[in-house]
Amino acid sequence: MSATTIDTATGPGKLEPSAGRQGTFPDAKRLEYAMTSFLQDLGATAALYLEACVHCGQCAEACHYYVQTGDPKYTPIWKIEPLKKAYKRHVGPFSFFYRLLGLKKAVTLAELESWQELIYDSCTMCGRCALVCPMGIDIPSLVLAARHGMQAAGLVPRDLWEPTDRANREGSPLGATKEVLKERIAWVSDEHSVEIPLDRDRADVLVTVSSVEIMKYPTSLAAIAKVMRHVGASWTFRSDGYEATNFGLLAGDRKGQRDATMRLINAAIAVNAKVVILPECGHAYQALRWVGANVYGKALPFRVLHISEFLAQEIRAGRLTLKTDPRSMTFHDPCQVARRGGVSGAPREIFRALGADLREMSRTPGLNWCCGGGGGVITVHHADPLRYRVFHLKMQQVEETGADVLVSSCSNCRLTFDDGQAHFHWDKTAQSLLEIVANNLAETH
Amino acid sequence: MNGASLLDFARGPAFEAALAIMTFGIAWRLAGIFALARSVDRSEPRSRFSGLRGLRIILSRSWPRAEFRERVLEWDIVGYLFHIGYAVAFLGYAPHILLIRNLFGLRWPGLPGGIIAFAAGVSAASLLALLGHRLSSPVLRQLSNFDDYFTWLVTFAPLVTGLMAYYGIGADFQLMLGLHIFSADILFVWLPFGKLMHVILLVFSRGTTGAAYGRRGAPV
Numbered sequence: 001m002s003a004t005t006i007d008t009a010t011g012p013g014k015l016e017p018s019a020g021r022q023g024t025f026p027d028a029k030r031l032e033y034a035m036t037s038f039l040q041d042l043g044a045t046a047a048l049y050l051e052a053c054v055h056c057g058q059c060a061e062a063c064h065y066y067v068q069t070g071d072p073k074y075t076p077i078w079k080i081e082p083l084k085k086a087y088k089r090h091v092g093p094f095s096f097f098y099r100l101l102g103l104k105k106a107v108t109l110a111e112l113e114s115w116q117e118l119i120y121d122s123c124t125m126c127g128r129c130a131l132v133c134p135m136g137i138d139i140p141s142l143v144l145a146a147r148h149g150m151q152a153a154g155l156v157p158r159d160l161w162e163p164t165d166r167a168n169r170e171g172s173p174l175g176a177t178k179e180v181l182k183e184r185i186a187w188v189s190d191e192h193s194v195e196i197p198l199d200r201d202r203a204d205v206l207v208t209v210s211s212v213e214i215m216k217y218p219t220s221l222a223a224i225a226k227v228m229r230h231v232g233a234s235w236t237f238r239s240d241g242y243e244a245t246n247f248g249l250l251a252g253d254r255k256g257q258r259d260a261t262m263r264l265i266n267a268a269i270a271v272n273a274k275v276v277i278l279p280e281c282g283h284a285y286q287a288l289r290w291v292g293a294n295v296y297g298k299a300l301p302f303r304v305l306h307i308s309e310f311l312a313q314e315i316r317a318g319r320l321t322l323k324t325d326p327r328s329m330t331f332h333d334p335c336q337v338a339r340r341g342g343v344s345g346a347p348r349e350i351f352r353a354l355g356a357d358l359r360e361m362s363r364t365p366g367l368n369w370c371c372g373g374g375g376g377v378i379t380v381h382h383a384d385p386l387r388y389r390v391f392h393l394k395m396q397q398v399e400e401t402g403a404d405v406l407v408s409s410c411s412n413c414r415l416t417f418d419d420g421q422a423h424f425h426w427d428k429t430a431q432s433l434l435e436i437v438a439n440n441l442a443e444t445h
Numbered sequence: 446m447n448g449a450s451l452l453d454f455a456r457g458p459a460f461e462a463a464l465a466i467m468t469f470g471i472a473w474r475l476a477g478i479f480a481l482a483r484s485v486d487r488s489e490p491r492s493r494f495s496g497l498r499g500l501r502i503i504l505s506r507s508w509p510r511a512e513f514r515e516r517v518l519e520w521d522i523v524g525y526l527f528h529i530g531y532a533v534a535f536l537g538y539a540p541h542i543l544l545i546r547n548l549f550g551l552r553w554p555g556l557p558g559g560i561i562a563f564a565a566g567v568s569a570a571s572l573l574a575l576l577g578h579r580l581s582s583p584v585l586r587q588l589s590n591f592d593d594y595f596t597w598l599v600t601f602a603p604l605v606t607g608l609m610a611y612y613g614i615g616a617d618f619q620l621m622l623g624l625h626i627f628s629a630d631i632l633f634v635w636l637p638f639g640k641l642m643h644v645i646l647l648v649f650s651r652g653t654t655g656a657a658y659g660r661r662g663a664p665v
């Protein structure tokens with residue numbers, strides 16, 4: 001998989017030979033940082049979840065890692081065992097007794113290191129487990145808390161830390177710097193004969209992009225430009241706030257996450273945008289739509305829309321009219337947009353407007369299997385064999401629909417599909433919903 | 446201690462102490478959870494009442510979604526048999542109703558003894574099956590700790606002792622009844638300290654997730 005072609009890390013990681021360690025601080029410090037971070041996240045909500053678990057094991061049955069391997073270590077709630085242990089010993093209502101009687105041992109660094117695989121390599125934060133848990137426990141939010149602690153301790157898998165560190169330094173995890181963006185825009189604009197505004201002072205709509213699109217699917221830049229021209233929007237890209245991916249969020253790096261989010265917020269404020277459009281990227285939607293205001297500390301002064309929401313809105317308003325594309329299609333709902341983001345109606349409105357023959361993968365929109373590449377997992381190459389096993393489940397689900405065309409609205413999912421397609425010599429390529437729309441714009445006069 | 450004195454102790458001072466410890470323990474555990482910091486969500490909700498709508502999870506999560514049924518329904522049903530049988534035996538048996546009336550002044554008609562015994566039997570059999578599942582499933586074995594087994598024991602004991610007293614099996618009636626009530630005392634004492642607390646936490650944990658997911662317009 002070549003999602004991230006990384007040059008030599010120049011961050012704190014380079015001094016340590018170990019693959020999954022950053023920084024050179026002593027072990028005791030690592031543990032201390034992890035614990036401080038755990039305690040910071042162990043508020044009333046996390047406590048309630050950790051207290052409520054009845055050890056029924058049902059979450060395992062929803063998780064593609066357990067379903068495909070049968071290995072109990074992939075039981076979702078087990079993935080955050082160190083966090084739970086820290087909670088019981090230091091925070092919970094009976095923590096005093098646990099410590100006094102030595103009933104819960106302190107978490108060790110060795111434990112954290114051995115849990116790295118469970119916290120990072122084998123959780124895409126897809127949220128299926130949260131939908132089966134009879135106690136309604138939101139396990140992905142606990143995995144995120146565990147990742148915060150791991151990052152604080154410098155225990156992020158190297159393959160995930162490298163792009164995160166790079167994003168922190170360069171503003172993009174995959175080397176899609178401002179200069180690269182400018183070049184791509186110039187090239188795509190020329191190639192597709194469409195104007196792509198960059199760095200306008202004022203615009204109603206700030207459009208953002210995923211570096212996966214810039215580097216791997218640049219056609220999507222033309223697609224969005226064609227759609228915006230079609231609907232007559234006042235819009236721009238901004239070189240001071242274009243990168244919508246947020247590797248800080250994925251790695252558990254709070255500061256990196258905050259900085260990436262603030263770049264977008266500041267750019268939107270600078271152009272006086274009323275709307276910020278997020279690209280076909282799952283976690284980008286989480287990061288700005290649902291976490292952005294919490295990072296900012298107050299309500300965002302603009303609306304945040306996933307591109308599919310924007311397209312559906314324009315269709316509803318009659319500004320976006322489409323030619324018919326009657327092929328049979330199936331739609332892969334990106335976990336962070338649909339299941340965890342609440343956007344599943346919009347893409348279906350678009351399929352209706354296209355007149356497509358939509359064949360659903362699951363009874364409830366958004367409850368399909370995860371592609372296996374989310375949560376930063378696709379960057380972690382030593383986890384590739386496991387990722388292919390869970391991808392197989394996805395592949396079967398797609399095949400069962402009998403649809404000719406596979407569509408998604410997340411470039412990270414597309415990347416995962418492309419990689420899985422190559423691995424399994426599969427005949428299906430995931431298409432971008434945005435690009436299908438852009439290819440079917442009705443003539444405007 | 447003979448049967449009569451055990452019975453007096455179990456339904457007298459032990460029962461009162463058990464209720465006091467249970468009440469205090471529940472309050473302590475809830476306070477310990479809710480006194481912790483809460484973060485405010487400043488994101489713009491999907492729509493005005495979407496968070497409230499998400500609270501339907503408090504009921505809806507009682508039955509698995511179609512997508513999961515194939516893998517979880519069988520054991521869910523066994524779990525339900527245990528819970529329903531337990532509830533019927535606890536709330537339907539005339540002497541229990543009398544006790545509740547004395548405590549809270551509430552009353553409702555009781556069920557015939559045969560039905561109670563059947564419900565308790567189904568519940569006990571289901572509990573045994575659930576224990577077998579816990580011991581044989583690698584996922585459950587990995588997750589299980591002292592709490593899971595001890596809670597199983599204190600839940601099972603009142604069922605068995607109750608059935609034995611009802612059918613006059615084992616020791617004399619007074620001793621069996623004393624053991625039954627004493628085992629229930631232990632159950633009450635243990636409730637706030639282990640997983641039995643889920644009977645209370647369930648609403649809060651489902652509700653918290655329901656409100657958060659509902660706010661996003663995400664499926665619950």
Ligand code: SF4
Pocket residue numbers: 062063064065075076077079122123124125126127128129130139140
């Ligand atoms: S969020 Fe998804 S990948 Fe992670 S534990 Fe839950 S079901 Fe498994």
Ligand code: SF4
Pocket residue numbers: 052053054055056057058059060077132133134135136137139588
């Ligand atoms: S499904 Fe929920 S209650 Fe059951 S073990 Fe998993 S997290 Fe705990």
